Amino acid sequence: MTEKITKVDIITSPNRLEDLMDELDKIGVTGMTVSNVSGCGLQRGHKEYYRGTPVEIKLLAKVKVEIVICEIPVDKLVETVKKVLYTGNIGDGKIFVYDVVNVIRISDGTEGIDALR
Amino acid sequence: MTEKITKVDIITSPNRLEDLMDELDKIGVTGMTVSNVSGCGLQRGHKEYYRGTPVEIKLLAKVKVEIVICEIPVDKLVETVKKVLYTGNIGDGKIFVYDVVNVIRISDGTEGIDALR
Amino acid sequence: MTEKITKVDIITSPNRLEDLMDELDKIGVTGMTVSNVSGCGLQRGHKEYYRGTPVEIKLLAKVKVEIVICEIPVDKLVETVKKVLYTGNIGDGKIFVYDVVNVIRISDGTEGIDALR
Amino acid sequence: MEGLNGADVGFVIFAASLIMFMIPGLALFYGGMVKSKNVLSSTLHSYMALAVISLQWILVGYSLAFGPDWNGLIGGLNWAFLKDVGMSVNPDYAATIPHLLFVVFQMMFAVITAAVISGAFAERMRFPAFLLFLVLWSTFVYDPVAHWIWGAGGWLKQLGVLDFAGGFVVEISSGIAGLVAAIVIGKRRRTRPDPHHIPMAILGGGILWFGWFGFNAGSALAANGIAVNAFLTTNTAAAAGAISFVTMEWIINKKPTALGTVSGAIAGLVSITGGAGYVTPGSSLIIGLVGGLLSFLAISRLKPKFGYDDALDAFGCHGVAGIWGALATAVFASIKVNPAGADGLLYGNVELFRNHLIAIGAIVVYTAVMTFVILKAISLVTTLRTKKEEETEGLDISLHGESAYNALN
């Protein structure tokens, strides 16, 4: 458990999820957790219409992909994500990187790097 | 990327979200991620009724607001949140503060503090 | 605020949530945040059927339970979780441990360990 | 039994069933448009109208509306508790079906009218106040107005006002009541539209369109050509209303929406309700187009301009398109379509138009004043409006101890 464990959160449009998952598979990401979130950043929402009235939607539907890695270098993961999601437009998404103290797999009790294998 | 990047998670009632967002806007928070969660704390649920039978609901609907900041001081953010959400009753919510290792904006490849501008 | 505050994320099947909550109650966990997520790990999905056609579902419905603790030892929490959720099969779930910088309870302004009491 | 016609009996039973089915439809239509924390509260408004007015009607409502006339203003209580109302025909109202079936058919009108109003004060009215309002409004507004227009001896009926299926009685009265109630009860804290489930609202709208065939074709009270004409004018106006509403959206906002389409259809249906059995299909096309257009303007222009919080547009839809429909009937009605009707302006008859102006005026004023008085009276007994925290938390949990959806699935 001396290896550094890192969590990478990717927040992007739900429509890009399948493409992203396909590419992550290729670099050997073995696990991930995905959730529906809503968010705003530079991309500050859009207009929707309700019975003729424009309504400002501030929070857009986004998807958050959490990936905890140890052996795969963070840089490689980040590069891959950037490659898949990049279009150059705001709304491409954001990546957040965090430290992880430990990981435990319940089914066999392994911890740390072993739990991520 | 020498600046400290911090993530602040605010968990509160969904009904306070709009007020909170209005105030955060004012102190210059540029991005946030919001998700539906369920939670319990001191506030230990309430009763609902099903065909005449009371049912204990342990987990209440809450909203989690994640804000990653760098230039805005954490204290200022926390104070603002406290000001908006405070009523003095349990259920006002909780704030959790975490360290962030890095942030990357995909659309232009900026990292760290630049990615939060 | 000198005590170490830790966040433990448990990701497991939604069907185990009630059992888990019952046990956590017993060891004195006072607060938690639960959310619906989808995930894959060693357990790589299942098949569903759509009008006679098998469809590979890669992301399974999971539940994420976030618990921030200070006085309760992390080990004790992890052991309890392992005890409840363990069946020895993949899909039992995973535990992630993170450091927390601070916690603030809004209703009374307490911070750190006090906010978790 | 004498004079009874089985075909007409079956037809009116069918029609009454369809109108009852509009209640679940309305509950979906309204429920889909509110926030998810208020969907049960809105739903309950419709179902409570069904439960409560179904009883009020057989106890006193029917008698007040259709009972022996008193000065053209209201029916006597002679038929309260359905006394003397039975299986024989009452030729004043329907020549070929049991009197009791007429009661049932009309009951559903009273039910739906009361339910429609609730859209105006959605997401903020207290439940006890709502129940009181339901009973008082139906008794003191709906029943007399129905008598004026439809009751044997009613003064507007005598005047020669034509209201085939409730353009005045149902639509104008509910729309005006909604507007007044919205103003008296006041704005929601957050008035930004936030519909939580548009497919639910659209299903509701679709059910309303379906049920409206019972409403309008059924108002012929016989399976005859008038019913057929009403069916076609109803469908045509609905289609036309949908098209004009969505076209306006498309032109102005560049986005044709699904909820707009269905809202326009409802506006078209509202606007044809008064004239369905009196105008030609061609006229109904124009009536529907204009109905959708006016409703669009009322909802998206008038409401923001005046700032009243008619939450789900009871007034913007039923009030506005209802008044248009009443005028349009006076323009397009033709005795060629229905010999029991009259000719309208288009066919050179000015009188009908004058009478409809009088009727609109009378009903708007009476409904507005009485709705106001009733709400003020209720507010002496119990608070009309939810507390700020109740509104914020959502009426489902705070008033009804119930949440619509289970958050963790």
Add this chain to the structure above:
Amino acid sequence: MEGLNGADVGFVIFAASLIMFMIPGLALFYGGMVKSKNVLSSTLHSYMALAVISLQWILVGYSLAFGPDWNGLIGGLNWAFLKDVGMSVNPDYAATIPHLLFVVFQMMFAVITAAVISGAFAERMRFPAFLLFLVLWSTFVYDPVAHWIWGAGGWLKQLGVLDFAGGFVVEISSGIAGLVAAIVIGKRRRTRPDPHHIPMAILGGGILWFGWFGFNAGSALAANGIAVNAFLTTNTAAAAGAISFVTMEWIINKKPTALGTVSGAIAGLVSITGGAGYVTPGSSLIIGLVGGLLSFLAISRLKPKFGYDDALDAFGCHGVAGIWGALATAVFASIKVNPAGADGLLYGNVELFRNHLIAIGAIVVYTAVMTFVILKAISLVTTLRTKKEEETEGLDISLHGESAYNALN
């Protein structure tokens, strides 16, 4: 064709359609009340009843229920495969419509009865066992019981039992079967109510109310005054049931709920089913009020007390309100309402009440015993109950390989 009356034909077709529509309604009603992981399983119970019993009925069911009598106990197989059942009138059953239309109308009763039971064992019955249960129960319980009460020569019919639209045949039998099945199959691991989608359940309830007009008014089998009376008593009892149930909630829990309102309406509808064409609207008001009240007590007091897991209250609603309705019919029936009926206790006739007690006893005992026997027999062939992991994972995925909603939108 001779004796046929077009108005009645159209009316009964309308009625049969409405009853069929109760199946989607029941599927929503039940589906909304289960956990989201079991909604398709519950839905399928209703739709399978429709698919399977529709066929069982024309193959053997109809003949067993309505075929030439054998000792008052059951019909012969003479009409199996609809042999000799055609377009001419069968005056034993309906004097003015084709025999085949009577078959169709009655088919829908058999379908819905089997579907109602499934609420009792929701969230835990294996699918093959359910299918077997469906066929066996309908064949060995529903068909004979229907024969006793409605079949020409049936012993309870001979005795003079009145069951207008299935108070005994549909409601009591399904309710009792539900109770026995819930006990035999056992409790769910987690019995805490956890309805995943209340608006869905309420829509289902609304559709049931609508469909019940087909059920009850349709049971006149002619577009006549009896149908009209049944329509009004049905609507009145539903409204009264809703009001008494929600009032009890309000008094006891301080919270009037939407699901409670609709549940009360269903209880009211159940309780009027047996008497709809025999009692006055006034009596139906009382019948509905008491029906809602008893159902409230059964669900919120009796069930926790005895601890059986009647998951969606097939017994608490249909059994309890059904028995009440059977008694109430024997109290309130009046030959003034329906000359083909009888006078009840209230009109000085004790005999009807005695007969109804006998009928209740016989049907409760027969249904309970046979349901038990059928379940035990099935358990010799295949397991009744899902494995613990299947139940925990949810029946939708574990049994049907399908999930109702897509988690990521």
Add this chain to the structure above:
Amino acid sequence: MEGLNGADVGFVIFAASLIMFMIPGLALFYGGMVKSKNVLSSTLHSYMALAVISLQWILVGYSLAFGPDWNGLIGGLNWAFLKDVGMSVNPDYAATIPHLLFVVFQMMFAVITAAVISGAFAERMRFPAFLLFLVLWSTFVYDPVAHWIWGAGGWLKQLGVLDFAGGFVVEISSGIAGLVAAIVIGKRRRTRPDPHHIPMAILGGGILWFGWFGFNAGSALAANGIAVNAFLTTNTAAAAGAISFVTMEWIINKKPTALGTVSGAIAGLVSITGGAGYVTPGSSLIIGLVGGLLSFLAISRLKPKFGYDDALDAFGCHGVAGIWGALATAVFASIKVNPAGADGLLYGNVELFRNHLIAIGAIVVYTAVMTFVILKAISLVTTLRTKKEEETEGLDISLHGESAYNALN
């Protein structure tokens, strides 16, 4: 009015209402099967068909389809704008109801046919192109084909083709059009099935089953024995289709699904549409069983094999089961069931089968070619298909500026 029969008038009004209700049903059926980001777009396809074709029909559609014959190929424009179409009977089409009611009844067929096609190109067609397609296809394909089969003087009618309720006109034409449109417009970027709300789809399927009684029984155009027969064959085929589809799933995938059950029912309904009033209930059982089976094979085997993206199986269901139904009618039809019909192969008549082969061939070829031409013509004026980003973002937001569900509840 002369020759009018009130019972038939009421019955056909009832039937037309039910068919209209299939539009909300279809919208749910399709809407539940698409991704949540496209549900409003799919819903709008159905509602737009209702709004637009309701008007097209009274303007020109009815006249093209049923107006005075021109060489057996198409009706003249003599009845455009419903000129000369009124309350008197048109004995060519229906002997006992107003001509105008026949117009209304047939209108709903035109509406639903156009709506059915939209399942094939769900999730990727631009809205303006869709609207053009709707009008052009209905005018240049539906109207002529309806004339061939049902119009007085239509060449296939003359030939002796039997199409009780639209097996050719509705089902085959929409199914083939769907296939061609799916191919011309091309595959979605992601074709993996991803139904977002199966209970919604199942409710839609249930409403379709209900509405189909209006479709098929209503096609008797009179409340008579033929209608009764059609009712029973319809219900039987639906049940049988459900059972064969789910049985295939069970055998092959080991999982009987809810959506499969309902899909099979729809296939059964499609396959009986052409023959409902001509075949016996026994035959309908076989027709339904085979219909469900073929549809299962088309959807789960044929489609992946050939790789066309018939998104919601307009072809797999309506095309395949429709063609089967047309053949089956030619096999099982019996003049004992309907003297206005003919005997099929089974009763020794080869000619009907030959004629049905000709009709299938003609309609398949004509529909395929015309659908292709229409789409190509539209593509000269406006793009058929959404841009990649629009498709990825979802049609609801990108085309309609609307999202179905509010993400944060």
